[in-house]
Amino acid sequence: QKEVEQDPGPLSVPEGAIVSLNCTYSNSAFQYFMWYRQYSRKGPELLMYTYSSGNKEDGRFTAQVDKSSKYISLFIRDSQPSDSATYLCAMMDPGGGADGLTFGKGTHLIIQP
């Protein structure tokens, strides 16, 4: 079982729809949870960053973490064609041996005009 599972998609929705992106993980030591957006041929861009469980909202984006279920979500409201990109979840165990982030494979999102 991979440490972080993420459905690669593609996920195609009409403009204006609410988008739900999800990741599951197996390492209960993960404490920090991030969502990145990556446009084709570009570097990842940090969207949201959450510590431990709970919700965090930033504009049209809401991140949720449920540590009891080892499940994180990113919701995008009023989706726009410019939101079309690959969305990567990432996690970190602050007490773990490695200093790097553990990423999911990414979900390819397409917003249809």
Next chain:
Amino acid sequence: NAGVMQNPRHLVRRRGQEARLRCSPMKGHSHVYWYRQLPEEGLKFMVYLQKENIIDESGMPKERFSAEFPKEGPSILRIQQVVRGDSAAYFCASSQSGFNTEAFFGQGTRLTVV
């Protein structure tokens, strides 16, 4: 305020040659992370460096790969005797505090081994 700068953006090498990838962190950042993204795969952590020190290289292949971050100049990821399996996008990220969750990524170097 220039972001994380990586060069070259694209690099083609023949099998057996050496590849050198450069990363200039954001101004004021002294912590650098290298990641590799294989086709259809997620980003994989390779190495974490501070100026003149390798802090964590647990994700780095044991052979042919090395990284440095000298006192002056960019961080360098060096791959000796490249093989086709090294073809990937290599991303560098930098942070000010050493806290990986606040790192900013560069645009990556796409290495193709022919």
